[in-house]
Amino acid sequence: MPISLVGRVVKSGFMNKTVTVSVDRWATHPRTHKTIKRTTKVLTHDPRNVLRTEDVVRIRSCTRKSKRKQHELEVILQRGWDGQQFDKANPGRAPPIAVTQRALQLMRAENAKLKEQLGKEEVSEPMQESEIQGLATPVNISGHTEVLSNHAAPASSPSQA
Known part of the structure; x- marks a missing residue:
């Protein structure tokens, strides 16, 4: 039988679905x-990434999801400040799936790499005509002009007259 606990979200958005x-x-x-009041911090599974800091939630024990995560979200009892603002602006809608801080950092790093690569390609000099002619030979086949690479050019057969 799962055990239900009531607690407050103190950290969210740093780990995906946790x-x-x-x-x-x-x-x-x-x-x-x-x-004496004792406090325990518990890692909890949040399958849709909807929880925010300061949300009051009821969690229940479940099968172990990872080394330290063995509880899952049962119900949101009270939304934190950000959640209340979203609920007022969008009544009846579920909050959007959040992007974790780590995922955001990875996306920013990937975008920076792409910008660097595009910047380098734009700066590179275009090929000269002599280089292009050295790479390929135009061949006329049945009325269509096609370009074949030099190593695939048809061998000219000696014609005997």
């Missing part, structure tokens, strides 16, 4: 017998 939920519990100190 959030950190802080769960509070009350424990009695063994020597002083005072009631």
Whole structure:
């Protein structure tokens, strides 16, 4: 039987489909017998990446998803500040799937590499006509002019008259 816990999301957007939920519990100190508030941080599976920091959620235990992740989202009890703004602006709609910080960094790095490659290609000098003629030989076959590479050019047969 899964155990349900209520907690607050303290960290989201750093790992794909994973959030950190802080769960509070009350424990009695063994020597002083005072009631003390204890906090446990739990990694939780968020399949649609909809949770944001400050959301109050109910999570339940499940089969282990990874080494430290063995809880999953059951229901969002109260949205945090960002979620409330989204809900007011878009009533009845689910929030969009979020891009994690790591994925965003990877996309930015990939875009920078592409810009560098495109910049280098634009700067490179075009080929000269002599280089182009050395690479290919035009051949007329049945009325259509085609370009064949030099090593594939047809061999001219000696004609005997």
